[in-house]
Amino acid sequence: MTDDAVPFDDRGFAYGDGLFETVLVRDGQPLLWDAHLRRLARGAERLEIPLPDTQTLASLPGQAGAGLCVLKLLVTRGSGGRGYASPESPVPRLRWRFMPFMPQSTYWRDGVRVRLCRLRLGHQPLLAGIKHLNRLENVMARREWRDPDVAEGVLCDQHDRLVEATSMNLVWRRHGILETPDLAACGVEGTLLAALRERLSIHTRGVGIEALMEADAAWVINSVQGVWPLKQLDDADGTCLNRWPVHTAHRYLQQHAHPLLGYPHDVFDEA
Amino acid sequence: MTDDAVPFDDRGFAYGDGLFETVLVRDGQPLLWDAHLRRLARGAERLEIPLPDTQTLASLPGQAGAGLCVLKLLVTRGSGGRGYASPESPVPRLRWRFMPFMPQSTYWRDGVRVRLCRLRLGHQPLLAGIKHLNRLENVMARREWRDPDVAEGVLCDQHDRLVEATSMNLVWRRHGILETPDLAACGVEGTLLAALRERLSIHTRGVGIEALMEADAAWVINSVQGVWPLKQLDDADGTCLNRWPVHTAHRYLQQHAHPLLGYPHDVFDEA
Numbered sequence: 001m002t003d004d005a006v007p008f009d010d011r012g013f014a015y016g017d018g019l020f021e022t023v024l025v026r027d028g029q030p031l032l033w034d035a036h037l038r039r040l041a042r043g044a045e046r047l048e049i050p051l052p053d054t055q056t057l058a059s060l061p062g063q064a065g066a067g068l069c070v071l072k073l074l075v076t077r078g079s080g081g082r083g084y085a086s087p088e089s090p091v092p093r094l095r096w097r098f099m100p101f102m103p104q105s106t107y108w109r110d111g112v113r114v115r116l117c118r119l120r121l122g123h124q125p126l127l128a129g130i131k132h133l134n135r136l137e138n139v140m141a142r143r144e145w146r147d148p149d150v151a152e153g154v155l156c157d158q159h160d161r162l163v164e165a166t167s168m169n170l171v172w173r174r175h176g177i178l179e180t181p182d183l184a185a186c187g188v189e190g191t192l193l194a195a196l197r198e199r200l201s202i203h204t205r206g207v208g209i210e211a212l213m214e215a216d217a218a219w220v221i222n223s224v225q226g227v228w229p230l231k232q233l234d235d236a237d238g239t240c241l242n243r244w245p246v247h248t249a250h251r252y253l254q255q256h257a258h259p260l261l262g263y264p265h266d267v268f269d270e271a
Numbered sequence: 272m273t274d275d276a277v278p279f280d281d282r283g284f285a286y287g288d289g290l291f292e293t294v295l296v297r298d299g300q301p302l303l304w305d306a307h308l309r310r311l312a313r314g315a316e317r318l319e320i321p322l323p324d325t326q327t328l329a330s331l332p333g334q335a336g337a338g339l340c341v342l343k344l345l346v347t348r349g350s351g352g353r354g355y356a357s358p359e360s361p362v363p364r365l366r367w368r369f370m371p372f373m374p375q376s377t378y379w380r381d382g383v384r385v386r387l388c389r390l391r392l393g394h395q396p397l398l399a400g401i402k403h404l405n406r407l408e409n410v411m412a413r414r415e416w417r418d419p420d421v422a423e424g425v426l427c428d429q430h431d432r433l434v435e436a437t438s439m440n441l442v443w444r445r446h447g448i449l450e451t452p453d454l455a456a457c458g459v460e461g462t463l464l465a466a467l468r469e470r471l472s473i474h475t476r477g478v479g480i481e482a483l484m485e486a487d488a489a490w491v492i493n494s495v496q497g498v499w500p501l502k503q504l505d506d507a508d509g510t511c512l513n514r515w516p517v518h519t520a521h522r523y524l525q526q527h528a529h530p531l532l533g534y535p536h537d538v539f540d541e542a
Contacts, residue, residue, distance in 0.1 A: 004276075004279070005275075005276030005277055005278050005279065006276055006277045006278075006279065006281070006284050007276050007277075008275070008276065008277065008366055008368055009368075010277070010284070011410075012284055013277050013281070013283055013284045013345070013404075014291070014345075014404070014406075015287070015404065015405075015406035015407065015409070015410050016286070016287030016404055016405050016406060016407055017406070017407060017410050020285070047407070047411070048414065074284070074285075077410075083413075083438055084406065084409045084410050084412075084413040084437055084438055085413050085414075086410065086413070086414055095279055097279055097280075119397060121395075122393035122394050122395035122457075123393050123394070123429060124392075124393035124408065126390060126408075126411060127407055127408075127411075132407055133284075133285070133286065133287055133407075134286075134287050134405035134406070134407045135285075135286035135287060135288070135355065135405070136286065136287055136288060136318070136398055136403055136404075136405045137395065137397075137398075138286070138355045139282075139286050139288050139348075139355050139357065140318070140397060140398075141355075142354075142355040142356050142357070143319065143357055158394060166355055167354055167355055186393075
């Protein structure tokens with residue numbers, strides 16, 4: 001009933017004038033749900049889009065069947081207005097869908113190869129951090145490779161400072177300290193990152209790729225896939241820039257993150 | 272038949288992964304049609320989206336009834352792919368609608384008041400110039416005022432260089448030379464601007480608002496509204512920065528632009 005089509009004049013379709021969330025749901029129970037709702041509310045406040053009522057949002061995850069799936073929900077500013085000019089009294093439009101999901105569990109154990117993207121993210125503090133529907137930069141960055149052995153792309157901004165991966169956040173440990181890029185000018189603040197920051201001391205850094213070269217462990221993380229250790233970083237030509245052995249040092253972040261998602265964190269072979 | 276709804280999984284809706292054009296159509300005849308098709312092709316090449324076949328596109332304007340209207344057409348990368356990752360063989364989705372239209376003809380004669388926006392456009396050369404569906408910056412800039420006496424907002428980039436208006440291009444004359452902002456890092460290259468550049472010498476400038484203070488005439492232009500002379504520029508607080516008498520100097524650009532749109536250019540009272 002609300003997983004139906006979107007009218008031509010929806011402002012999400014016309015301009016990307018809206019927000020979305022992708023939520024891991026197990027047996028009808030959403031994971032990190034409060035963090036998703038908080039980010040959605042922050043985005044709605046930033047874009048000045050009214051949210052659907054709390055009860056409607058709260059009722060969504062329970063409509064999932066048994067097992068693991070991802071709830072994707074979108075809230076747009078609805079229809080109306082004149083061109084870019086917003087309607088005086090916008091009526092938000094909510095659309096959602098459940099998608100079957102299986103996490104890439106071998107990546108938890110073995111780690112992933114990632115690649116530095118050529119695309120540099122533009123600065124727009126007004127839109128930074130929130131999960132809005134203007135995602136062409138992510139789409140275009142993800143088009144830079146087709147090699148299935150490359151799991152993610154690392155994105156820098158136009159001053160060559162690290163920001164994120166195309167659909168995940170980036171965390172590394174350097175000199176014994178957990179660090180993550182500054183997201184004040186671009187990038188999305190993931191809900192798993194937000195949850196970890198409430199539990200661990202993770203320092204915000206405005207640094208370039210050299211920080212990853214100095215890191216003794218690094219990860220890409222999000223709220224549906226969990227925590228992937230980095231085992232190799234390539235440049236945009238596919239040349240290896242750094243390799244990490246995936247060892248016990250990498251399990252630390254998984255031990256804190258995976259219980260939040262109901263994922264295992266102690267079944268890896270450390271031999 | 273294609274002015275119908277858009278499926279939930281359309282990538283235009285999900286990510287703004289697509290392009291659009293708004294075309295003035297008079298009695299089934301599109302104005303500046305070649306310029307619109309060229310920009311659409313340039314955008315499709317940049318985003319690597321296949322275009323619908325030429326015949327289908329060419330048949331659209333003729334479906335309009337008598338009188339003046341605007342054809343809005345959108346081309347998205349279609350459905351499919353995994354998250355940001357594009358489908359291997361995308362099937363583009365075309366949607367369009369005709370909207371009744373009346374140009375703001377009093378603005379041609381009297382000129383308009385415009386306002387400098389607070390929002391600064393982010394730099395993204397990969398997306399600059401083309402008319403893609405990631406338009407939150409324009410939407411948010413247009414939200415900065417509600418005063419119906421303010422017709423447009425002037426946008427600068429993050430180095431305070433002039434770029435465009437929220438839905439129009441910007442042209443001014445300074446020391447007898449026609450100038451327009453550089454659009455290599457942000458902004459949309461309008462089809463009327465492109466058509467005028469084929470006919471007139473209009474110089475590209477990387478300059479700030481001071482260029483408008485020195486201009487003896489300035490305009491905002493697009494392919495549906497035509498050419499509006501600026502009569503007043505306010506800052507973001509509504510304080511007047513400059514005023515221009517709207518006189519014969521302003522008619523020059525209208526005399527070149529309005530015949531391209533079938534609009535009058537010689538009916539203004541110059542008394």
